[in-house]
Amino acid sequence: MTEIRNGAKAKPIFLITHEFYPLRGGIATFTEEMAKAAAELGYTVEVWAQSAPPKKEKVWPFRLKRLPLKGSHDLLCQIKLAVELIKHRRVLRQATVYLPEPGPMLTMMILQFFHAFTPARLILTFHGSEIIKFSANPLRRILGKRLISHATRISTLSVYTQQLLLRHFPDAKSKLVLTPGALRTDLSAHESNPKKKTKLVILTVGRLHPRKGQLLTLQALQNLPLTYQSQIEYWIVSGQSKEGYDEKVKALAHKTPELVVNFFHDVSDERLSEIYSESDIFAMTSTSHPTSIEGFGLVYLEAAAHGLPVVAHDIGGVSEAVRHTETGFLVPEDEPTQLTETFKTLIENKALREKLGAAGKAWAKQNTWTQAAEHLLGNSS
Secondary structure (H helix, E strand, C coil), X not given: CCCCCCXXXXXXXXXXXXXXXXXXXXXXXXXXXXXXXXXXXXXXXXXXXCCCCHHHCCCCCCEEEECCCCCCCCHHXXXXXXXXXXXXXXXXXXXXXXXXXXXXXXXXXXXXXXXXXXXXXXXXXXXXXXXXXHHHCHHHHHHHHHHHHHCCXXXXXXXXXXXXXXXXXXXXXXXXXXXXXXXXXXXXXXXXXXXXXXXXXXXXXXXXXXXXXXXXXXXXXXXXXXXXXXXXXXXXXXCCECCCHHHHHHHHHCCCCCCEEEEEECCCHHHHXXXXXXXXXXXXXXXXXXXXXXXXXXXXXXXXXXXXXXEEECCXXXXXXXXXXXXXXXXXXXXXXXXXXXXHHHHHCHHHHHHHHHHHHHHHXXXXXXXXHHHXXXXXX
């Protein structure tokens, strides 16, 4: 493995991303936390991110440059990023360029053919879905292979994603390191809300997308006996929706008035922490999707940190975020009856919920972003 040690901290790291605050989600969290951890380790870090409203900006322990692009994967966005990179090529040639997600990788796939734009070090992080998309397109497969050959180091958040990457791009093997997910450093974990509740709350946090499985969780809860449905509420916290999925979920929710379903959109971090504290069970039943997979799932750790037992489908890298029968339950995605029975078991058994929740709190703290950054940047022993 190529080490990034000699003089590395003296050379700046330019982290280039399309997914950064105020965007929410696993990749945006990963990008933010890795930048903060690298800065805390003593590296000179500069993040180049998509545009954002000035009023939503935060104070960071690194320099932040907002780019004049919205951060999508469309051609115009790629061209705008390419222009910015070419404009600053003399600086970037002497630095470490870190691409923590697929957006800027698409641009770099083209720029890699120009010798004038070759960064001193190139670091990549793969999350899962982009591996499938790159390998499925013949041109991008070729470009992706070449990009990997130019990389100094490559990371993934899970062993599952490592294996997926090696299956499609075996040349990455000698450069791979694991940078496992951890809790957000600004996570505020309220204690369980002491106020009296008449119902148990089952919570899902994630964008409304067919892959995230809110529809399947709702169906499983609706298949509970009516006596159980009357004991619970299903809370869905989400941001944007894809493919009109929110309308499908809301339409199904209206079909069973016995089960109360509440939707929360774009809540603040503080309010989200309160919602976690008011909940009893966390569920995100992600499913297999032709072009998208659950490579890990930072939200599972976040739920566990709040003491919630987790219910999830056993797909992708989820088993590396949820320990079956220890911090929650992993259910085969093609077993809807078993999913319903799992919810029934947890609703019935408060002691089991508390046991899983307590184990989850300890499990969620096992990794840190500092360790991940050390592995990535070559300072681990």
